[in-house]
Amino acid sequence: MFLDTANLFEIESALKSGVFRGVTTNPTILHREKVNRDERIREILALSLPLLYVQVIGDTAQERLEDAEHLLSIGDPSIAIKIPLDQVGLQTVHEFKKKHPTVHVLGTAIYSATQGILGVLAGCDTLAPYVNRMLVMGVDPYGEIEAMRQFIDERDASTQIIAASFKQPDQVVKALSAGAHTCTLPYDIFVKMVDLPQAQEAIRIFNTHGKEVF
Numbered sequence: 001m002f003l004d005t006a007n008l009f010e011i012e013s014a015l016k017s018g019v020f021r022g023v024t025t026n027p028t029i030l031h032r033e034k035v036n037r038d039e040r041i042r043e044i045l046a047l048s049l050p051l052l053y054v055q056v057i058g059d060t061a062q063e064r065l066e067d068a069e070h071l072l073s074i075g076d077p078s079i080a081i082k083i084p085l086d087q088v089g090l091q092t093v094h095e096f097k098k099k100h101p102t103v104h105v106l107g108t109a110i111y112s113a114t115q116g117i118l119g120v121l122a123g124c125d126t127l128a129p130y131v132n133r134m135l136v137m138g139v140d141p142y143g144e145i146e147a148m149r150q151f152i153d154e155r156d157a158s159t160q161i162i163a164a165s166f167k168q169p170d171q172v173v174k175a176l177s178a179g180a181h182t183c184t185l186p187y188d189i190f191v192k193m194v195d196l197p198q199a200q201e202a203i204r205i206f207n208t209h210g211k212e213v214f
Contacts, residue, residue, distance in 0.1 A: 001086075002162060002184035003041055004032045007170060016092075022051030023165070024128070024184040026082065026108070030076045034042070038074065045076045053106050059090040068096055072103070080104035084117045087185035089124045097123035106162065111139065113147035120152060120159045120173035128184065131175050142178035149179030168211035 002155065003014050006025045014020055022045060037054075044052055054071050058064040068081050084087045085107040093105055101153050107119035108128040116127045127148060132139035145161060152159050163175035163183045169192050172183050185193075 002051075003190065004029065004164060004184040004186050006033050006044065006213045007187065008043060008047075010035070011044060011049075014187060014190055015047065015049075015191075021182075022049045022053070022078070022080075024053040024082070024106070024162070026055045027057055027178035041071075041074060041079075045074070045078055049078050051080050051104065052076075052078050053080045053098055055081045055084070055108060059088070059089065061088050061095060064088065064092040065095055068092075068100075072100070080106060080125075082106045082108045083124075084109040085119050085122075085124075090118055092126055093122040104201055108164070111137065111144075113144040113151070116144070116161070117151050120148075120155075120157050126160050126162050128162050128164040129175075129180075131163050132165045132172050134165075135171075142174050145175055145180050147177040154201075 001020050002022050002024050003011060003020050004024050005011060006029045011023055013039040030040060036059050041054060056064040056067040064083060071081065073181055081103060083092050083105060089107065093107060096164055097105060099120055104125045105123065106126040106128055107124035110116050110119065110127055111134055116129060119127050129139040129141060129145055129148065134144065145163060148161055160181040161179065163180035166172055166185060169189060172185065172189065172193065175183055
């Protein structure tokens, strides 16, 4: 699993669970923190994450490639690159992977299996289909994930699917059941998945009884 945030408290809290491989961010998430992007990236990297995905910005492939190079210049091997998958994004992925074949690239802003399939062909290591956003559009995100996964498996491709954009915990389970290799979760969804009120009440009762028998 990955955590979809740039909030240091959320990252530090969630990492203690042992279930997260790293963190995914995007310009909106970073903007929400009201801090300088590079400063926050360095603060997150100081937490010793295996992977930190940072999204490039720019209207042209050249601008996105220049931003990717800037991110790599921070000099931490944990940095991975997120690239939105439009036509410019496909070109960016292709050019970037030719120069940096070992740097992880996540194709993001995916609303259809067609985008994901093209991302595989362009060289993405991972894909981020937007589950809840597709639901809002009236698109079946689980069918799109299933089609992407089928394309990947039939061709023995190494690309993996990191499902994103969740508003409810059941969406995470459905995305994984549809074929997503893993997911990236907002902190509040992570909390809803594990700290169920019923479980919290059961734990409270267990602890009360445990203290009595001691």
